[in-house]
Amino acid sequence: MLNPIFKKEKFKKSVREEVKNLFRTTLEEANSHQIYQAVCYVVKDVIIDNWMKTQKVMNETDPKIVYYMSMEFLTGRYLGNNLLNLTAYGEVKEALDELGIDLNAIEDEERDPALGNGGLGRLAACFLDSLATLGYAAYGCGIRYHYGMFKQEIRDGYQVEVPDNWLKDGGYPFELKRPEYAKEIKFGGYVRVSYNQETGRNDFIQEGYQSVRAIPYDLPVVGYNNNVVNTLRIWDAEAINDFQLDSFDKGDYHKAVEQENLARTIVEVLYPNDNHMAGKELRLKQQYFFISASVQTAIQKYKKNHGDIRKLYEKITFQMNDTHPTVAVPELMRILMDEEGLTWDEAWEVTTRTCAYTNHTIMAEALEKWPIELFSRLLPRVYQIVEEINRRFCERVRAQYPNNEEKIRKMAVIYDGQVRMANLAIVGGYSVNGVARLHTEILEKRELKDFYEMMPEKFNNKTNGITQRRFLLHGNPLLAGWVTEHVGKEWVTDLSRNKGLTVYADDEKAQAEFMNIKYQNKVRLAKYIQEHNGVEIDPRSIFDVQVKRLHEYKRQLLNILHVMYLYNKIKEHPELPFYPRTFIFGAKASAGYERAKSIIKLINNVGGVINHDETIKGKLKVVFIEDYRVSNAELIFAAADVSEQISTASKEASGTGNMKFMLNGALTLGTMDGANVEIVEEVGEENAFIFGLTADEVMNYEQNGGYNPMQYFNNDPDIRQVLMQLINGMYSGGDMNMFRDIYNSLLNTQNSSRADMYFILADFKSYAAAQERVEAKYRNEAAWARSAILNTACAGKFSSDRTIQEYVDDIWKLERITVK
Numbered sequence: 001m002l003n004p005i006f007k008k009e010k011f012k013k014s015v016r017e018e019v020k021n022l023f024r025t026t027l028e029e030a031n032s033h034q035i036y037q038a039v040c041y042v043v044k045d046v047i048i049d050n051w052m053k054t055q056k057v058m059n060e061t062d063p064k065i066v067y068y069m070s071m072e073f074l075t076g077r078y079l080g081n082n083l084l085n086l087t088a089y090g091e092v093k094e095a096l097d098e099l100g101i102d103l104n105a106i107e108d109e110e111r112d113p114a115l116g117n118g119g120l121g122r123l124a125a126c127f128l129d130s131l132a133t134l135g136y137a138a139y140g141c142g143i144r145y146h147y148g149m150f151k152q153e154i155r156d157g158y159q160v161e162v163p164d165n166w167l168k169d170g171g172y173p174f175e176l177k178r179p180e181y182a183k184e185i186k187f188g189g190y191v192r193v194s195y196n197q198e199t200g201r202n203d204f205i206q207e208g209y210q211s212v213r214a215i216p217y218d219l220p221v222v223g224y225n226n227n228v229v230n231t232l233r234i235w236d237a238e239a240i241n242d243f244q245l246d247s248f249d250k251g252d253y254h255k256a257v258e259q260e261n262l263a264r265t266i267v268e269v270l271y272p273n274d275n276h277m278a279g280k281e282l283r284l285k286q287q288y289f290f291i292s293a294s295v296q297t298a299i300q301k302y303k304k305n306h307g308d309i310r311k312l313y314e315k316i317t318f319q320m321n322d323t324h325p326t327v328a329v330p331e332l333m334r335i336l337m338d339e340e341g342l343t344w345d346e347a348w349e350v351t352t353r354t355c356a357y358t359n360h361t362i363m364a365e366a367l368e369k370w371p372i373e374l375f376s377r378l379l380p381r382v383y384q385i386v387e388e389i390n391r392r393f394c395e396r397v398r399a400q401y402p403n404n405e406e407k408i409r410k411m412a413v414i415y416d417g418q419v420r421m422a423n424l425a426i427v428g429g430y431s432v433n434g435v436a437r438l439h440t441e442i443l444e445k446r447e448l449k450d451f452y453e454m455m456p457e458k459f460n461n462k463t464n465g466i467t468q469r470r471f472l473l474h475g476n477p478l479l480a481g482w483v484t485e486h487v488g489k490e491w492v493t494d495l496s497r498n499k500g501l502t503v504y505a506d507d508e509k510a511q512a513e514f515m516n517i518k519y520q521n522k523v524r525l526a527k528y529i530q531e532h533n534g535v536e537i538d539p540r541s542i543f544d545v546q547v548k549r550l551h552e553y554k555r556q557l558l559n560i561l562h563v564m565y566l567y568n569k570i571k572e573h574p575e576l577p578f579y580p581r582t583f584i585f586g587a588k589a590s591a592g593y594e595r596a597k598s599i600i601k602l603i604n605n606v607g608g609v610i611n612h613d614e615t616i617k618g619k620l621k622v623v624f625i626e627d628y629r630v631s632n633a634e635l636i637f638a639a640a641d642v643s644e645q646i647s648t649a650s651k652e653a654s655g656t657g658n659m660k661f662m663l664n665g666a667l668t669l670g671t672m673d674g675a676n677v678e679i680v681e682e683v684g685e686e687n688a689f690i691f692g693l694t695a696d697e698v699m700n701y702e703q704n705g706g707y708n709p710m711q712y713f714n715n716d717p718d719i720r721q722v723l724m725q726l727i728n729g730m731y732s733g734g735d736m737n738m739f740r741d742i743y744n745s746l747l748n749t750q751n752s753s754r755a756d757m758y759f760i761l762a763d764f765k766s767y768a769a770a771q772e773r774v775e776a777k778y779r780n781e782a783a784w785a786r787s788a789i790l791n792t793a794c795a796g797k798f799s800s801d802r803t804i805q806e807y808v809d810d811i812w813k814l815e816r817i818t819v820k
């Protein structure tokens with residue numbers, strides 16, 4: 001039922017009031033940003049009521065709670081999504097219309113909270129949406145970075161990183177500061193051991209440390225149409241002494257300044273690395289900071305209603321989003337032993353039944369390893385516990401595999417002077433899951449083989465998913481309306497309903513409607529691109545889209561080399577038929593990742609040449625969308641015909657963009673990698689374009705060698721021509737060195753075994769052939785429409801509602817709550 005606050009007249013009045021209270025101005029004189037804030041505060045009122053009701057139900061029914069711990073939550077904007085989940089979007093839109101205000105424009109006033117890099121952070125946000133919608137008690141635990149992901153500007157074709165101060169003009173409308181729940185977090189110093197007469201045990205006391213105060217800010221997570229509001233709790237830092245006089249008195253001026261600095265730096269900025277570990281001390285500080293605060297809070301909350309801390313796991317699960325939160329394992333041990341008085345064995349029993357770990361990558365450079373020196377200096381007590389975990393675990397391994405030091409070398413938590421966080425997460429938890437079937441198989445058979453053999457019961461797969469509420473209902477209102485017309489509204493909370501669209505795949509009227517909606521979304525995106533990039537594109541051309549983080553393994557380079565190849569073909573054979581195509585890219589590169597940045601420059605320069613060549617009559621366009629982020633992603637997915645999912649097989653753990661495209665009726669052009677395998681299984685290979693080496697073939701080359709990119713260069717004139725154009729100045733205003741590094745990365749004639757590690761040349765021709773199949777199919781309008789409809793119809797499996805229900809059934813064992 002609609003909350004009375006959203007009744008049009010009431011709502012209009014409230015907005016007027018709010019504008020007056022907040023800005024001492026009238027609605028007529030207020031600017032869009034002020035109106036946006038006023039609308040948020042009116043909506044927030046409703047949310048807070050439901051929030052309190054949810055808390056009340058949680059207190060009364062005492063359900064088990066999952067704490068989803070993540071360094072990243074890439075939520076995207078709140079206002080539109082909150083209105084939709086409160087089922088008040090239409091009403092509010094009309095009310096604002098009557099005031100002469102466009103809700104879309106108001107939504108555009110909100111900046112994206114970009115507290116994440118890419119897939120991993122967005123997954124966390126989708127999971128929170130599904131948890132609230134399914135009615136499970138959950139907390140997201142994260143960090144309130146003052147600067148999230150940078151804003152990307154493209155200047156002269158180069159990426160420029162601009163700080164994005166998302167909290168400027170007085171914080172974020174939907175958040176709530178909760179100073180009463182502050183926690184102290186200690187770093188450094190040393191551990192003093194002292195015998196305790198009373199307990200007969202040693203006390204471990206951290207002394208000479210620095211500390212900061214962790215202050216929580218709560219963001220509401222609104223469930224769809226069910227009154228449930230869960231909490232995303234992000235931690236900010238404040239100095240503990242605030243230059244209080246006692247520090248001066250003690251002559252501890254230096255420490256006061258240092259603690260002040262610690263508080264300022266620790267939450268300052270999100271590390272902009274995706275699938276890459278930078279190994280910086282500050283990063284480990286961030287990890288311990290939010291984990292210690294979250295674990296302390298969870299235990300405190302548990303103890304309010306429960307006597308026996310040994311039963312913690314009956315009411316709490318800590319799900320660790322990759323290894324970034326893995327200090328939760330020794331931190332929980334520390335609190336249980338040092339503060340709750342449990343023995344090692346008791347604490348270990350609780351910890352290993354409370355913690356669970358999700359792995360998101362097999363890329364070696366992403367594996368977190370911390371030098372002992374750094375780890376033990378920063379977290380002296382926690383390190384002692386890690387050492388003991390390692391000692392006991394190695395003992396177990398030696399008992400089970402006598403005289404097999406190879407097992408220790410692979411499985412030890414501490415080895416070669418480093419703490420290995422994945423090993424700690426596996427040993428210290430009760431569940432290890434991969435994020436797509438293929439990925440989990442690779443973990444079990446290769447990357448984590450020894451662990452799998454020793455403890456197979458811990459391993460399980462949870463294929464990723466996405467929330468259809470943001471990526472269809474909000475991002476693509478036209479298609480959302482069409483789906484509802486054909487299968488009813490239930491798909492919003494049960495995406496398997498989309499299956500009912502299958503019967504319309506061959507229906508001419510349905511095909512025409514579907515393609516017309518796609519066309520209108522292409523017009524909408526073309527307008528955005530015109531406004532933001534100044535490039536004119538033709539909505540009748542095929543929109544071929546690759547949007548994701550820039551990484552060599554994701555192979556944006558394969559895509560742009562193929563564009564260069566097409567351009568050569570069109571120039572050489574202008575008479576041949578060619579269906580107009582717009583290649584759309586969007587990608588941020590990590591600030592220190594030089595090769596990724598130069599691929600961005602290459603894409604822009606290729607666009608610069610091709611887009612201005614009038615002789616090709618607009619057949620080919622290349623656009624790079626600046627500052628790819630959740631808000632413009634919603635427009636992009638809705639408008640795509642072709643979804644580029646072309647990672648080197650075995651490298652993309654799952655991918656989730658692939659699912660968002662599918663849901664919006666784009667056809668996948670991809671390798672048999674990550675969740676692409678399951679997408680094809682759902683929709684049928686004839687409704688996708690699959691190419692390239694398989695994961696087994698790639699891993700076989702990696703293990704046994706035998707791949708030589710030079711062969712392709714020597715034997716294939718098309719490939720040779722494109723590669724030579726990287727170093728002949730064609731796309732660099734005559735500069736023969738601008739793209740030399742990229743050329744070398746593909747060929748490296750000195751050391752071919754280190755060349756083309758992502759098998760771009762091996763896959764080039766089969767990619768080009770798949771692209772020809774794309775064009776052929778697009779020429780057959782009915783065939784394309786059929787496949788597009790089937791993609792939307794078969795996307796049901798990829799709802800994060802399904803994923804979350806599987807986590808609940810297999811790992812978390814939560815019960816649902818109901819809020820009236």
Ligand code: GPW
Nearest residue numbers: 119120274275360361366652653654655
């Ligand atoms: F390296 N992913 C990501 F595993 O976006 F930690 N950032 C990361 O740092 C990592 C993984 C990490 C992505 C995977 O690349 C993608 O395949 C997957 O769909 C996504 O996590 C969510 O599981």
